[in-house]
Amino acid sequence: MSRPTENTVGMVGLFDDPDALIRAAERVRDEGFTRWDCHTPFPVHGLDRAMGLKSSPVPTLALAAGFVGLLTAVALTGGLNVIDYPIRIAGKPIFSWQAFVPIYFELFVLFAALTLMASLFLFCGLGRWHSPLHDSDIMKHVTGHRFAIVLEATDRCYSEQNVRALLEETGCRDVRPLVEFEEEDSGIL
Amino acid sequence: MSAEPSHAITDLIPAPRPCAGLRNAAVILVIVGGLLSVAALISDVHRARFGFAYLWAFSFVWAVALGALFFVGLQHLVHAVWSVAVRRIAEMFAGLIWLVAILFVPLLLYCIYNDRFGLYPWLDANKVAHDSLLSGKKAYLNLPFFTVRAVVFFALWIAFAAYFTGGSLKQDAGRGGVEVSLRMRRTAAPFMMLFAVTATFASIDWLMSLEPLWFSTIFGVYVFSGMVVTSLSIISIATVWLRSSGRLGRGIVGDGHLYNLGVLLFGFVCFWAYIAFSQYMLIWYGNIPEESFYLIRRLDGGWLVLSIALALVRFVIPFLALLSRPAKINATRLVWVSVLLLLGQFLDLYWLIMPQIHHDQPVVGWPEFGPPLLMLGALALYISHFLKRYLPLAVGDPLPEMPVFLLPHRFVRLSLEPSYTEAFESLARRFRHVLEN
Numbered sequence A: 001m002s003r004p005t006e007n008t009v010g011m012v013g014l015f016d017d018p019d020a021l022i023r024a025a026e027r028v029r030d031e032g033f034t035r036w037d038c039h040t041p042f043p044v045h046g047l048d049r050a051m052g053l054k055s056s057p058v059p060t061l062a063l064a065a066g067f068v069g070l071l072t073a074v075a076l077t078g079g080l081n082v083i084d085y086p087i088r089i090a091g092k093p094i095f096s097w098q099a100f101v102p103i104y105f106e107l108f109v110l111f112a113a114l115t116l117m118a119s120l121f122l123f124c125g126l127g128r129w130h131s132p133l134h135d136s137d138i139m140k141h142v143t144g145h146r147f148a149i150v151l152e153a154t155d156r157c158y159s160e161q162n163v164r165a166l167l168e169e170t171g172c173r174d175v176r177p178l179v180e181f182e183e184e185d186s187g188i189l
Numbered sequence B: 001m002s003a004e005p006s007h008a009i010t011d012l013i014p015a016p017r018p019c020a021g022l023r024n025a026a027v028i029l030v031i032v033g034g035l036l037s038v039a040a041l042i043s044d045v046h047r048a049r050f051g052f053a054y055l056w057a058f059s060f061v062w063a064v065a066l067g068a069l070f071f072v073g074l075q076h077l078v079h080a081v082w083s084v085a086v087r088r089i090a091e092m093f094a095g096l097i098w099l100v101a102i103l104f105v106p107l108l109l110y111c112i113y114n115d116r117f118g119l120y121p122w123l124d125a126n127k128v129a130h131d132s133l134l135s136g137k138k139a140y141l142n143l144p145f146f147t148v149r150a151v152v153f154f155a156l157w158i159a160f161a162a163y164f165t166g167g168s169l170k171q172d173a174g175r176g177g178v179e180v181s182l183r184m185r186r187t188a189a190p191f192m193m194l195f196a197v198t199a200t201f202a203s204i205d206w207l208m209s210l211e212p213l214w215f216s217t218i219f220g221v222y223v224f225s226g227m228v229v230t231s232l233s234i235i236s237i238a239t240v241w242l243r244s245s246g247r248l249g250r251g252i253v254g255d256g257h258l259y260n261l262g263v264l265l266f267g268f269v270c271f272w273a274y275i276a277f278s279q280y281m282l283i284w285y286g287n288i289p290e291e292s293f294y295l296i297r298r299l300d301g302g303w304l305v306l307s308i309a310l311a312l313v314r315f316v317i318p319f320l321a322l323l324s325r326p327a328k329i330n331a332t333r334l335v336w337v338s339v340l341l342l343l344g345q346f347l348d349l350y351w352l353i354m355p356q357i358h359h360d361q362p363v364v365g366w367p368e369f370g371p372p373l374l375m376l377g378a379l380a381l382y383i384s385h386f387l388k389r390y391l392p393l394a395v396g397d398p399l400p401e402m403p404v405f406l407l408p409h410r411f412v413r414l415s416l417e418p419s420y421t422e423a424f425e426s427l428a429r430r431f432r433h434v435l436e437n
Helices: A018-031 A047-051 A058-084 A097-124 A138-142 A158-169 B007-011 B022-042 B047-077 B084-094 B097-112 B125-130 B132-136 B143-172 B176-207 B219-246 B256-286 B289-298 B302-322 B327-328 B331-356 B366-389 B401-405 B416-425 B429-436
Strands: A005-015 A037-039 A148-150 A174-182
Touching: A005 A018, A005 A138, A005 A158, A005 B429, A018 A037, A018 A047, A018 A148, A018 A158, A018 B327, A018 B331, A037 A138, A037 B289, A058 A097, A097 B084, A097 B256, A138 A148, A158 A174, B022 B047, B022 B366, B047 B084, B047 B143, B047 B219, B047 B289, B047 B331, B047 B366, B084 B219, B084 B366, B097 B143, B097 B366, B125 B132, B219 B256, B219 B331, B256 B289, B256 B302, B256 B327, B256 B331, B289 B302, B289 B331, B302 B327, B302 B331, B327 B331
Parallel strands: none
Antiparallel strands: A005 A148, A005 A174, A037 A148
């Protein structure tokens, strides 16, 4: 094993109450940062607005997928029961939409749900094995009683002095650099 | 919890004051409705129509009051915190139940003088004697037992409404703190069971027995789903109205509360559609004459239009209107969807009741308008009276600080460690035991 090298990949500001976090988030938003996030032990209402988050495309995608599912179900039931293999059951019309409504409903929900799951992976960037936050003890704080803003070093507004000054200006008394330990022969293969 | 719970909140909300506008409108409604009712009642031609219209309007206010009682019980049952800010509004409507009990008395009179009103076919002794199926149901469908059941239902509902609403008002007056809230939470569970049974049998007695040979095991749930939609609609309307008129203070009832009401409303709109379609599909599929005649009558001729309108007004339009998240926060949209759903409840009850008298097509004329106007007037009169005396917010509940918690820049400063500990302490012992191990 070779010695890990330290890499500063961002800056973390820890706050003691959600009010301070929201004020800080508003400052960070107004400074024009784009690659940053907040971590809190419980949902803080109004934080989405303070962070300037735009509404997500997920609901629209899910609805569209739902309607695709509905059309699929109409085509499936109609195609099979009317065209391919017409059977008259209980004297009902060949195309009895009443009997197919549960299928319309199920496929609507199925398509929408699978799309939701896929878009969750896509938009949340899931499937990532590791984050530098896991090495630090930030996660221990924000799952207990503290609130954190994490700013990534890749942001074009980022510079170490700037960010530290900005966080301290908003009343943060605990600013820590976020460090990633990189092993030199980190190649998996 | 924070040390002094209710002080901050009482400063934010104005003292109760009379609402003259609502009272005047209510008085006009009562007078107009009363005159129309009397006119229909004394005319020999319209008396039967009046009886059905009375049942129609009665079922509406019954659904409002009992649905609101269910809402209050539900919030206590699930230990909901967000709803403390709107629970008093539901308690206000739940307190209406004694008035509904009074309005039930004329209905009993119509049953006693059934030869002139012809409301329930099973009251017609001649008919029952010649129909073996009807006489077989005599053990259940007879006037004395019907009356006893109604008295038991109302006694239970009034007792629970007095308990929940009265307890909450007592907290406002400073008598009873957190232990009253905890006791109400415990009582909510037996209430729910009794509610399920009484609401089901009441809907069978008052609505399903209009067609005594027909039966549907899902009927009670069908009426219940419409009832919950109705009470949620009227609670939403009242919340938006009280908020915009400043009676709820500033910043206590926020967008989050409207969103939650909208979500519940949306959910129960879907639930109603699910139940309504389930009932329809099973009867359609089985295609047994003793069940299907009920639907055939309602899907035939003029009634088909009403059935389609019902599906649109009670499901399709509200579903699309409330689907997106911003729509549920938009107070204007929430109000118009709620108004539409209240109309939908009138339509639904009309669909259940009126085909028994107007076999071929829906008929609406002045005899149908008396009772609804009268009862909406009574409802409004009750509301204005309530608001004159009590606050529309449960300020005495130790929890109303929590909704403030939901707003940015306005939350209760409490340290998390002690409140986690407190939450853990308040867990039932057997759950705590599991967690500790």
